[in-house]
Amino acid sequence: MLQRGNGHLVFIGSLSGKAPNGGASIYSATKFGLRGFALALRAELAPAGIGVSLVSPGFVSDAGMFADTAIRLPRGLTTPHVRAGRRRGGACDRREPR
Numbered sequence: 001m002l003q004r005g006n007g008h009l010v011f012i013g014s015l016s017g018k019a020p021n022g023g024a025s026i027y028s029a030t031k032f033g034l035r036g037f038a039l040a041l042r043a044e045l046a047p048a049g050i051g052v053s054l055v056s057p058g059f060v061s062d063a064g065m066f067a068d069t070a071i072r073l074p075r076g077l078t079t080p081h082v083r084a085g086r087r088r089g090g091a092c093d094r095r096e097p098r
Contacts, residue, residue, distance in 0.1 A: 001050050008051040011038045015056050023071040031056075 001007030016024060017031030035054055042052035060067075 002048055006049045011054045013054050013056045015058055017056060021071065
């Protein structure tokens with residue numbers, strides 16, 4: 001990518017990297033770390049024409065970590081009541097380089 005002068009890296013994070021919750025401190029810490037890494041890397045690579053995005057999928061209440069551990073979602077956050085595997089809302093940290 002550096003030799004070509006263009007490209008794009010995409011990281012998959014979690015909304016837990018934006019809204020921490022009790023009972024999942026290690027998970028939240030890793031997602032906050034990934035978010036910080038992606039944001040810093042974006043600033044470093046933008047002058048070289050390389051973009052960096054962080055996709056943060058929404059919380060899933062009926063499968064995975066929350067279903068397996070019965071951890072409650074952070075206050076103010078909800079999930080749609082749909083089966084696992086169907087599309088859910090999320091967030092994407094992506095800004096075009098200046």
